[in-house]
Amino acid sequence: MNYEVIMLVLVFVILMFLNVPIAFCLLASAVVVLSLSTDFIPVTTAVAQQTTTGIDSFVLLAIPFFILSGLLMGRGGIANRLIEFAKSIVGWFPGGLAFVNVVGSMLFGSIAGSAAAAVSAIGGFMIPSMTKEGYSREFSTSLTITAATTGLLIPPSNILIVYSLASGGISIAALFLAGYIPGILVGLSLMSVATIVALKKGEKFGKSISFKRVLQTGARAFLSLLLVVIVIGGIIAGIFTATEAAAIAVVYSFILGVIVYREISIKEIPEILINTVTTTAIVMLLIGASMALSWVLSYLNIPQNLSAALLALSDNPFVILLIINLVLLFVGTFMDMTPAVLIFTPIFLPVAINLGIDPIHFGIIMVLNLCIGLATPPVGTLLFLGVSIGKTTVPKVIKPLLPMYIAMILALLIITFFPQLSLFLPSLITN
């Protein structure tokens, strides 16, 4: 087994550093490693089959729908209304605009399933307004990038759907509920960083909160926020599946953006659709390729062996969780979230279950951990998107990002060691 693992890592890392697209690195390593012990011709067929059937799932359909509804919301005036609402609630704090950025991202995350949509929708508006108020462009960009990750914990969340698939069908409703408190906690930890920066900058409290303004902006954002009730409420009440809820989110945000708010014209629709296809296809090819690689690994008994090796290290759940977290933080820096979840869930989840850790809690730990990786170089999808929207560069944002990484890691440790933070809300629907 050892030389197979070494070979796998070697092929993958070499191809990745050559800048071969990640999905092709995954497929090539799957074929090479399996060919070491099996005939080449059936191997190609098996990998083709695993890749194709890996996407063959009704659950995964929620992903393109949440991507599409996210794009529609970003363009259709929904994001602006959420930002105005956030401003009326938290805008008067020292660091008010920074708070608005974080709360706006969290609100956006509560109706959209992907964080990339939040970076472009919130960042496109908030980065310029924050720089106008005297925040540095780099700080504003960093905050947008990290705040967007809260949307991956706050439901709906595409990555929690992928985890549900990787874990063999843990209830999406339970996972979605589990994400609320951890998502809010990450938001609060980023707001503490923002407060320190704002106080250093010499900001004071603004005019105190105006309830009239909260009600006004709240009323304007009402139709947007109603989506939370429809989508999440519908899933939790068991009225429809996550996929159906996602399709309803598309129809709802289409009606809102095109007919009610009239901020999207019909002519823009094909462009929005093809952007959805591109983003969806990138994720789907990664899912197919990761499923193929994960299948090859389990065919070679590698997850079982790694799990056993990990359990031999210690039987203390805290120690093991700490080790898993360190490994995932490392993996997250150079691997995108989706393949990381699909490849490492079969390896780590059995260990976690063996030590009595709830699979829902474990999923939240894993997703929060990999969220940090989305904001770190060399591979950080949100980082690259963020700097292009913020019109700055990766080396420049590293310094303001550092305290935010620390804040997120602190939140990760709290979530890891206090399972109730994740499990309290899901326990309400199962009891």
Next chain:
Amino acid sequence: MKNLIEKIHISLKWILIILLAVMVIDVSWQVFSRYVLQQSSSITEELATFLLIWVGLLGSAYAYREKAHLGIDLISNKLSSKGKSYSEITILAVVILVSFFVFVFGGLRLVYITFTLNQLSPAMQINMGLIYSVTPITGILIILYSLDFLGDTLKILNNNKE
């Protein structure tokens, strides 16, 4: 040749737009028919999943030409223009090899085996080989696009020599 590839790409774009639109309508119809018309059918669910396979894989070929797939450019950023061309050629070679062996060769065998086993889908009774045929098609498209990229890179390399 360039013209033909561009035409294929634009047709691919519109096919994908239509497939995605049908997918949205199909699942919305599923919810509507279940709650409003009180009748559920297993066809909508199956159709949506098949559309996802097609959008996912064909869309990968589209995204490939748009250079949208994720990769890291830690090293290639630091290379000279000649070095960049050579690294580009290596990447294209890997993509072509993987596409050929996995998508085209493995995919065609998968389609062939599925057809011989006469494996039908549960609801619509479509031969699954037909659904899986998207895999070799995707492979062919990616190879075609790669060869086009390869031509461009070789041209740049030649111009630099002169």
